[in-house]
Each structure stands twice: as C-alpha cells, then as structure tokens.
Amino acid sequence: MRKLFVATSNAHKLDEMRSIFTSGWQLVGMREVGFRGDIDEYGDTLEENAYLKAKALFDHLGGGWVIGEDTGLEVEALGGKPGARTARFAGEGATAQDNMAKLLRLLEGVSDRSAQFRTVIALIDPGGGVHYFEGICRGRIAEHPMGTGGFGYDPIFIPEGYEKSFAALPAEVKNRISHRARALAELRDFIRHLEEKSAP
Numbered sequence: 001m002r003k004l005f006v007a008t009s010n011a012h013k014l015d016e017m018r019s020i021f022t023s024g025w026q027l028v029g030m031r032e033v034g035f036r037g038d039i040d041e042y043g044d045t046l047e048e049n050a051y052l053k054a055k056a057l058f059d060h061l062g063g064g065w066v067i068g069e070d071t072g073l074e075v076e077a078l079g080g081k082p083g084a085r086t087a088r089f090a091g092e093g094a095t096a097q098d099n100m101a102k103l104l105r106l107l108e109g110v111s112d113r114s115a116q117f118r119t120v121i122a123l124i125d126p127g128g129g130v131h132y133f134e135g136i137c138r139g140r141i142a143e144h145p146m147g148t149g150g151f152g153y154d155p156i157f158i159p160e161g162y163e164k165s166f167a168a169l170p171a172e173v174k175n176r177i178s179h180r181a182r183a184l185a186e187l188r189d190f191i192r193h194l195e196e197k198s199a200p
Helices: 011-020 046-061 083-088 096-106 171-177 179-198
Strands: 002-006 025-029 066-075 114-124 130-141 157-159
Touching (some): 011 025, 011 171, 046 130, 066 083, 066 179, 171 179
Antiparallel strands (some): 114 130, 130 157
C-alpha cells in the first residue's frame, strides 16, 4: 500500500482523515516517522501554514508524498477571524475550551453568527511539486457548546442544513459533509487522476 505522509501530530485529526481518505493509501503521521519537533506556523494564511507543515515533513523524509493541512474558522461578524489563528485564538498554548470561550464572548449579543470552516491541504509530490486543495463547510456559531464528539470548535459550530453541532452529529455525518472531507475529496480525485495518467 502506498504511503501518504501527514504533517500532523494531532491524533484526532489523523483518525478523522483516515476515516475519510479510504482509497488504498496508508496515511502516516509525522510522529510515526520520528518527527518529534513542533512546526512553527508563522504564515498569515491557511495556505502558507499548510505548506510550512508539508515542507518541514518533506525535508525530514527526504521526499515522498507529503501533505500539510491547516483549518481555519472564519466568522463573518469578526471579519473572517480567527482564520489562520484559529488554534491560537486565545493565545499560545490555548486549549479548545479557551478558544471557544473567547469566541462566544466576542459574539455575545451579535445576531449574525454565520461562519465557515475552511481547510487547505498542501500536497508536495515526490518531485517537489506543490498542489493545493480547499474544502469549505458553511454554518453558524451556536449560542453555547453542544455535544461531546469531535474536537476543537466542533461543539459550537452548526453546519448549514443541521440543527446540531459537529460535536453532536454522528461522526459519519461530519466526515461526509465537513470542510476536511471536501478538501480530502479534492486531493483523492487529484491522486486518482495522476495514477490513471501513469497507468500503462
């Protein structure tokens, strides 16, 4: 089975990606290949951070098929924030609870709670070529957390067409409609197209 190396140490994210990307490739996390350091995400955009992650792991491995992924929650009333600062919204070392609490506090009394999750995946192929894939899931921010599943901001994000948060929806539903699922579908289609082109 061919290997796709994923520049993340987040076990929840890796498990979610594995459940979505079931196309004959083995997804391998960076801890599994001995990458122990943290990757400095100093980019101003999701695209930049996704590339920084992929490039760090690509250099560590000396090649291969490598992806870096960055996801941002973009809230309309906050001008698209937290965006690239989603994981550090409440400061460096902030927990998911800290980030959610800050967001809910900023949205107190705000009627427009529309938001979207946006995932960008940067793929570096064995030849060093870089390819980008994007997935968006629109929805709104809940008044309070609901559900115990998922991770990150899932308890306060209600996807369009649903009344429950990502954390309250069954995992199979989230993995079908999520931003990450859509970006991975683009990646999967791209890889499948490359394989078809290279087939004898």
